[in-house]
Every structure is written in structure tokens, then in C-alpha cells.
Amino acid sequence: MLTTEGSKLRWLCVALVLSAVGALAQSFPDDAFKRGLLALKDGHLEVALSELTTAEQRSPTNARIRNFRGVTLAALGRSDEAAREYHEAVRLDSRMEDAYRNLGLLEWSEHHLDRAGEDLRHALALVPKDSFAHYYLGRVLLDSKEYAAALSELNRSSVPWPQDADFLIQVAVAKNAIGQREEGNRTLDRLVAIPLNTTQSIIVADLLLSAKRNEAAFHLLQELVQHQPSDGQWARFDLARAYLVARNYESAAARVHDYIETSQKNLSPTDSASAWSLLGIAEANLKNSDVAINAFHHATKLEPSNDEYCLNLTRELMELSRYDEAIAAIQAALVANPKSYALHLRLGAVYLAAARYPDAEKSFRELVEANDPLPISYIGLAQVLMRTGRDDDAVVELTAAEQKLGPSFLIEYFRGLALKRTAKSSDAVSAFTEALHLNPSSAEAHRDLGSTLLALGKIAEAISELKESLGLAPNDVRTQRLLTQAYARSGDRNSARQYLDAQKDSAVPAPDLQGDFILPSWQYPPQEKRD
Numbered sequence: 001m002l003t004t005e006g007s008k009l010r011w012l013c014v015a016l017v018l019s020a021v022g023a024l025a026q027s028f029p030d031d032a033f034k035r036g037l038l039a040l041k042d043g044h045l046e047v048a049l050s051e052l053t054t055a056e057q058r059s060p061t062n063a064r065i066r067n068f069r070g071v072t073l074a075a076l077g078r079s080d081e082a083a084r085e086y087h088e089a090v091r092l093d094s095r096m097e098d099a100y101r102n103l104g105l106l107e108w109s110e111h112h113l114d115r116a117g118e119d120l121r122h123a124l125a126l127v128p129k130d131s132f133a134h135y136y137l138g139r140v141l142l143d144s145k146e147y148a149a150a151l152s153e154l155n156r157s158s159v160p161w162p163q164d165a166d167f168l169i170q171v172a173v174a175k176n177a178i179g180q181r182e183e184g185n186r187t188l189d190r191l192v193a194i195p196l197n198t199t200q201s202i203i204v205a206d207l208l209l210s211a212k213r214n215e216a217a218f219h220l221l222q223e224l225v226q227h228q229p230s231d232g233q234w235a236r237f238d239l240a241r242a243y244l245v246a247r248n249y250e251s252a253a254a255r256v257h258d259y260i261e262t263s264q265k266n267l268s269p270t271d272s273a274s275a276w277s278l279l280g281i282a283e284a285n286l287k288n289s290d291v292a293i294n295a296f297h298h299a300t301k302l303e304p305s306n307d308e309y310c311l312n313l314t315r316e317l318m319e320l321s322r323y324d325e326a327i328a329a330i331q332a333a334l335v336a337n338p339k340s341y342a343l344h345l346r347l348g349a350v351y352l353a354a355a356r357y358p359d360a361e362k363s364f365r366e367l368v369e370a371n372d373p374l375p376i377s378y379i380g381l382a383q384v385l386m387r388t389g390r391d392d393d394a395v396v397e398l399t400a401a402e403q404k405l406g407p408s409f410l411i412e413y414f415r416g417l418a419l420k421r422t423a424k425s426s427d428a429v430s431a432f433t434e435a436l437h438l439n440p441s442s443a444e445a446h447r448d449l450g451s452t453l454l455a456l457g458k459i460a461e462a463i464s465e466l467k468e469s470l471g472l473a474p475n476d477v478r479t480q481r482l483l484t485q486a487y488a489r490s491g492d493r494n495s496a497r498q499y500l501d502a503q504k505d506s507a508v509p510a511p512d513l514q515g516d517f518i519l520p521s522w523q524y525p526p527q528e529k530r531d
Contacts, residue, residue, distance in 0.1 A: 032058065033065055040072055048072045063093035067102065074106050082106055097126040101133045108140050116140045135159040139167075147174035165191060165200045172207050185211055192216060198224065202238060202522050206245075214246040233263040234523035237275060241522065244282055253282040273302035274520035277309050281517045284316050292316050300329070304336035307343050308518045314346055315517060323354035341367070348380050352387075360384045368397075375401060375408045382414050386421060394418040409438040413445050420452055428452045443473035451482055459490045 036051030052069040059065055070085030083106055089099035104119035120137040123130060134157035141150035151174055154161070161167070168191050175184035188211060191204050201220055208217035221242050224235040240255035256279045264272065280295035296313035303309060310333035317326035330347045337343060348363030361384045367377035378401035385394040398415040402408065416431035432449035436442065450465030463486045470479045487496035 033068075036072075037068065040068065040075075045072055045076050049076065061092055063089040063096050063099065066092065067096060067099045070099070070106075071102060074102070074109075079106060079110060095126055097123045097130065097133075100126065101130060101136070104133070104140070105136050108136060108143070111143070113140055113144050117144070131157040131159050142167075142170045142174060147177045150174055151178070151180075163190075163194055165194060165196050165204075168194075169200065169203055169207070172204075176207065176210060181211065185213070188213070188216075192220065198525055202524065205238070205242060206522065209242060209245045214242075214248075217242050217246070228525075233259060233266065234271070234525060236263070237271070237278070237523045240282075241278060241519065244278060244519070247285075249282045249285045253279060253286060256282060269302045271523060273299040273306065273309060274523065276302065277312055277520050280312060280316070281519065284319075284517070289316065289320055300333065304333060307333060307337050307340040308520075311342060311346055312517050314350060318350060318353055321353075323350055323356075326350045327354075341372075345376060345380070348377070352380060352384060355387075357384050357388050361388075368401075371404075373405070375405055375410045378405075379410050379414050382418060386418055391418050391421040395422060395424075407434075407438060409435050409442065409445075412438060413442070413448075416445075416448060416452070420448070420455075425452050425456050429456070441472060443469045443476065443479070446472065447476065447479045447482065450479075450486070454482060454486050454489075459486055462486050463490070 032051045033055035036048045036055060039045075039048035039051060049069070049072045052065060052072055056062070056065045056069055066085045066089035070082045070089065073079075073082035073085060083103065086099045086103035086106065089096055090103070093099075100119050100123035104116045104123060107113075107116035107119060117137060117140045120133050120140060123133040124137065127133070134153045138150045138153035138157065141147075141153060144150075151171070154171075161171075168187055172184050172187040172191065175181075175187060184207075188204065188207060191200075192208075196204060201224055205217040205220045208214070208220065218239070221235065221239040225239055228235045236255065236259045240252050240259055243249075243255060244252035256275055260267075260272070260275050260279065263275075267275070276295045276298040280292045280299065283289075283295060284292035293313065293316055296309065296316060299306075299309040300313055310329055313329050314326040317323070317329065327347065327350050330343055330350065334340065334343050334347075344363060344367055348360050348367070351357070351360035351363055361381065364377050364381035364384060368381055372378070378397060382394040382398050385391070385397065395415060395418045398411050398418060402411045402415070405411065412431050412435035416428045416435060419425075419428035419431055429449065429452050432445055432452060435445045436449065439445065446465045446469035450462045450469060453459075453462035453465060463483065466479055466483045466486060470476065470483065473479065484496050487493070
């Protein structure tokens with residue numbers, strides 16, 4: 001998300017010239033160089049280039065001339081020639097920080113992020129307090145999605161942040177990604193106070209919803225609805241989608257119904273399918289299952305090659321234990337989209353949920369044998385093997401998956417479960433410990449490690465892990481039962497009673513085999529369709 005390249009480069013040129021022209025004009029005897037600098041300062045780029053070219057011909061080994069000629073060429077949009085001048089400048093003077101910084105800016109404007117970062121870090125190694133270098137390194141890191149490092153660099157710079165919506169959106173995303181919620185909200189405040197185009201408005205509305213600032217998001221999208229021409233029905237869809245994200249399902253359903261009824265004749269199959277899927281999600285959350293399933297069927301018929309619509313349909317069918325219908329829907333969708341990984345994986349999951357284990361095993365094995373780069377099909381296969389009493393085979397499959405795919409929390413966790421079921425408790429402890437190394441915040445892994453330690457008679461260690469699990473999932477009845485047993489075995493009857501009483505208000509959560517609904521993407525005006 002860069003501002004206009006020319007204005008960006010001109011800004012740097014002016015800053016460089018204003019800070020350097022006086023001293024250089026006094027210290028450098030070449031009149032052509034002086035005239036070139038003054039022309040550059042005044043924005044007469046062709047004159048500046050002519051004069052600097054003359055100066056370079058007279059003093060071909062002068063790194064300063066090379067650097068300023070590079071600045072001029074960059075401002076003229078002649079990037080390749082500018083890069084050659086900067087490279088020549090640093091070859092002539094390896095400590096010329098200006099040339100490294102300018103080269104970094106040029107590489108950034110060309111979106112060569114790795115090279116830009118390298119050049120800007122080189123500049124900072126020479127002059128650690130260069131605010132421009134810190135600022136542009138921050139911009140490079142933002143584009144690279146290295147958010148913590150990006151914000152650190154931007155905060156080390158004294159360069160004022162531009163009132164540029166795309167830049168501020170990147171900053172808001174970065175702050176949200178690293179958990180700086182309050183700072184992110186302040187950036188959102190800046191964004192809603194400046195003019196936004198349609199695309200920026202939708203992105204900011206999405207960020208506001210993520211920050212639970214639902215009313216502000218609704219207001220922004222309602223303004224889009226009011227200010228769009230009569231054919232701007234996409235804005236109505238986005239408002240309905242926003243209500244769905246905010247879990248106001250009744251408003252979402254009402255608005256998407258209105259969108260479908262008023263726009264159906266003008267909608268493309270893609271937009272119509274998105275609307276029906278959105279309606280299905282809203283109605284499913286309102287527990288209007290038949291209406292939801294009908295809506296999902298509409299979506300799949302309109303766009304049979306889009307596997308997301310079938311995934312939403314089958315999720316609702318699985319929720320209702322209508323497994324045969326789910327299987328039939330997936331098989332039909334695979335005719336239109338035979339290479340869909342997600343559909344093949346969902347087919348295995350439905351077979352597993354329906355206890356059709358031979359079919360589930362076949363589905364998961366086909367994915368494994370096709371060298372699935374993700375661990376999910378291996379986990380599915382392991383679940384089938386464990387449910388059919390082949391725990392040793394599950395260990396073998398998961399060990400092979402780990403060797404093929406490398407470290408994975410899911411593989412280690414399920415390998416621990418399989419090892420535990422084969423009575424290899426010490427090996428299971430090692431597997432669960434490695435899983436927690438990869439994902440320390442997993443309540444399930446802490447619970448199963450605690451359970452295994454309890455079986456090994458390591459009571460104190462078991463209690464520690466189980467309490468850690470309960471801290472992450474406070475109402476998990478399985479963990480409460482295990483803590484009751486652990487404290488009873490330790491002789492602490494009061495604590496055992498405490499955890500026994502807590503179980504009365506807890507329920508065992510069912511395993512989630514179907515995943516969550518997949519929201520359709522935001523809609524944009526036709527001229528602003530995004531990748």
C-alpha cells in the first residue's frame with residue numbers, strides 16, 4: 001500500500017536537498033554541481049539532471065554527485081538508472097549512508113522488499129539515528145507483514161506519519177495483530193476522521209468489527225449504502241455481512257433477504273451465491289435449519305465449483321446428524337470440483353462422524369498418499385485407526401507424518417494420545433511435552449499430559465498440568481474430574497471436593513468435526529474488485 005511513487009520520492013529528494021544543499025554548495029567547487037542541486041531543490045528535474053550529468057563527467061569518482069544524480073533519476077521515474085547511480089556511489093564510498101538509504105527507498109517503491117530492508121539496515125548501521133531510514137524500514141516491514149519490527153522502526157523515527165488511509169490501515173492491522181488493542185483503536189479513530197474511498201471504508205469497517213466497535217462499523221457501511229447509486233446493491237450486502245459478523249443474526253437475515261429480493265435480477269451468479277450463503281449462515285445461527293439448508297443449496301447450485309458453499313451446507317447437515325445428505329452433497333460437489341482438498345477432507349470427516357470407518361480411512365489415506373502438505377488428513381487417519389482399535393498403527397502413521405512434515409502441534413498431540421492408548425505412557429509424556437512446546441496455550445494438551453502423569457503416579461506434576469489446563473478452559477469437566485482424582489490420591493480431600501462440586505455446572509463439549517461456517521467475502525463496486 002504505497003502512496004504515489006513520484007510524490008514519495010520527491011519528498012525524500014526535497015528533504016535531502018534542503019538539509020545538504022547549503023553546505024555542499026559552499027564546499028564543492030564545481031558550478032555544475034551547485035546548479036544541479038539548486039535545480040533539484042526547485043523541482044526542475046530535467047535541468048538538475050543535465051547539470052549533474054555535466055558534474056559527473058568532470059568528476060566521475062565523486063560519490064556525492066552519483067548519489068544526487070540517482071535522486072534526480074528516481075524522481076523522474078527512471079528507476080533502473082537511479083539504482084545504478086546509487087550502487088556506484090556506495091562502491092566509490094562504502095560509508096555513504098545517504099546512498100544506501102536512497103537505494104532502500106527505491107527498492108521499496110519497486111516492491112523489492114528484501115533488498116530494500118537490507119539497504120536500509122546498512123544505512124542505519126552507518127547512521128543509527130537516521131529518522132528517514134527508520135521510517136522507510138518500518139514501511140518495508142509493514143509491507144512484509146513483520147508487524148512488531150515495523151512498529152518498532154516507525155516509533156524510532158521522528159518523521160511525521162502521513163494522513164494516508166492505506167498506510168494507517170496497515171498500522172491498524174499491525175497493532176491488532178500484535179495485541180496492541182488500545183493503540184489500534186487510536187489509529188482507527190484517525191481513520192474514521194479522514195476521507196476514505198469505498199474500498200478503504202470496507203476495510204476499516206472490518207477492522208472496527210474486529211475491535212468490537214460494531215456501531216461505528218454499521219455507521220460507516222450505512223453511509224456507503226446511502227451514498228451509492230441505485231445499482232450499488234453490493235453495499236447492502238456488506239451491511240448485512242457486518243450484522244452477521246457482529247452476531248446480530250436477525251438483522252443480518254432481514255437485510256440479506258431484502259438484498260436478494262430487490263437485487264436478484266441484477267445479480268451475477270457469484271454475487272447471488274454469496275448472498276444465499278450469507279443468508280444460510282444467519283438462519284443456521286437462528287436455528288432455522290430448513291431455511292438455512294435451502295439457502296445453502298441455492299448457493300451450491302449457483303456456483304457448484306466453489307467448494308466453500310458446499311462446506312457450509314455440509315457443516316449444517318453434520319450439525320443435524322444428517323450424514324447421508326452431507327455425503328451426497330459432497331460427492332455431487334466433487335463432480336464439479338474433483339481436485340478440491342477441502343471437499344475430500346470434509347468427506348473423510350463426515351464418514352468419521354457417521355462411524356463409516358472403512359470409507360473414512362479410504363478418504364484420509366488417499367490424501368496422505370497424495371503427499372498432503374498439511375497434518376489434518378494424517379490426524380483424520382489416526383482418529384480412524386484409534387477408533388477401530390489400531391492404536392499402534394496410528395502411532396506409526398503419525399510418526400511417519402512427523403518425519404515427512406516436520407514439527408507440528410497436532411501431530412505431536414495425537415501421537416501422544418495414540419501412545420497413551422498403547423500404554424506407552426513415558427513416550428506419551430514426551431509427545432505431549434513436545435506438543436506444548438509448539439503450542440503452550442493448548443488446554444487439551446495440558447490436560448492429557450496431566451492425565452498421563454497421573455497414570456504414572458507423578459501426582460504433583462499432574463496437578464500442575466491439570467491446573468494449567470483448567471486456567472485455559474475453566475469449565476472443562478474432564479479436567480475437573482482429573483483434578484478431583486489427583487487431589488484425592490494426594491490426600492487433599494478438601495481440594496478434591498472443591499473440584500467435584502464444580503463438575504455439577506459443567507458439560508462435556510462435543511468434538512467439532514465440521515469446523516465453522518465460511519463467510520463470503522466483502523463485496524466491492526465492479527471497478528474496485530480486489531484480489
